[in-house]
Amino acid sequence: MQGFLRSDGRKGIRNVVLVAYLVECAHHVAREIALPFGNRGVHLIGFPGCYPNAYAARIMRQICTHPNVGAVLLVSLGCESFDRSALAEAVRQSGRPVETLVIQQSGGTRRTIEAGLAWVERAIGEIQSVPRAEMTVKELVVGTICGGSDATSGLTANPAAGRAFDLLIEQGATAIFEETGELIGCEQFMARRATTPELGQEIIASVEKAARYYSTLGHGSFAPGNAEGGLTTIEEKSLGAYSKSGKSEISGLIKPGDMPPRGGLYLLDVVPDGPVRFGFPNIADNAEIVELIACGCHLTLFTTGRGSVVGSAVSPVIKICANPDTYRSMSEDMDINAGRILQGQATLEEVGREIFDRVLQVAAGMPTASERLGHQEFILTYKWFEPIGPACLPA
């Protein structure tokens, strides 16, 4: 497979132009700039808040300098507190074309849109010359998430994704699983898989933090649809979700925006530190996907039983359908039919191998179901994190 070679040495599997609004007030203008480009690889992202937030600034920087990104247009209203100069500078230093349009200094809505359209058109041409280089499985960073889980998720799609993770890690890839709020009840099992006892303690502490956080909010990471789908408790959902991580040892614990230093399996702690503030940790599945991408994920494995349709800006999403009935009614939205396992038509091993093969195909350019349908979801909200502790990364 061939990757897009970036100046920091990382390789991308896509070459997209980002149009990024830096406050909700600039969202419409940014959308009007991105929309006419349809399927030409122009993605809309942004942060809606007017108040400053170090987490959001960091995530935006990591996304705008992600290896799948070729060029970035920042759209600012002008008076919001987002540090647009620092973000533009970070993108410039990464060797990518970048431009900032400030609506208040560009003559308003229409003139900013016109300037943006012209810049994006030029940028698309410019990034065609990004060098291509041979890329191996070792260089891939793959995330996993579940959404719209039901009782079949933990029987088929999640353990099959876990097999695919094991195959990827065996070949030196980096794999990231996440949502400590959906690992409540699994902390002792996970700690035993940690490469060091100190990392095991950090993992237990991260899940205890999640349980505290959710219990203060009075709500677990559990939607009514989960119960309708046959999941009864957060522990049951967690144990099913946990099987996405496979059987490899856990090499590290990272937080949103941290890049794993080398191949192996990492747990992403997505629950904020400190007292509960800013509301729910991840308001919907795409908030977690954005954080996985900010940790460098080239693509994400998304398992679903109830039937999610989402994709993502920046990095492709491979949807693995756990439930054979859901697959029948929503097959156009799905990449892999793991429900065959329930019907006795395939083994976990076979579906795990199929997912692994699909990862390589998508990395080589094959569009996923959500890419074909034009999905480009993106959510970024307020959070607060402390840096990870010294025991969290491999020595």
Add this chain to the structure above:
Amino acid sequence: MQQTDARLIRLAPEDNIAAVTTTIEAGERLVFEGRTIQVLDRIPTGHKMALVFIAAGQKVIKYGAPIGSATREIRPGEYVHIHNLKSDYLPTYTRQYAYGAQQQRQY
């Protein structure tokens, strides 16, 4: 190993429930490890059925790990869900809560 109906999946040997691979109607008889269990409720695809008698307060085990405690006595062949099982960590919510009201444990 003794015979078990292919529609039942027990994920770990210590589990006291099994998942069903397809919807099973009440009244059906399923063989589990050579023993016949009369199914007492309709059990939808992927949902849980008790394999043995589970006393009120006893842990329900799936994947070899506790997934909560029985809120009342559960008989073999009975549907296991929010009406007879609750989390040991966090309450499970359904869609039925009133706007503005203190959110309460539903089960």
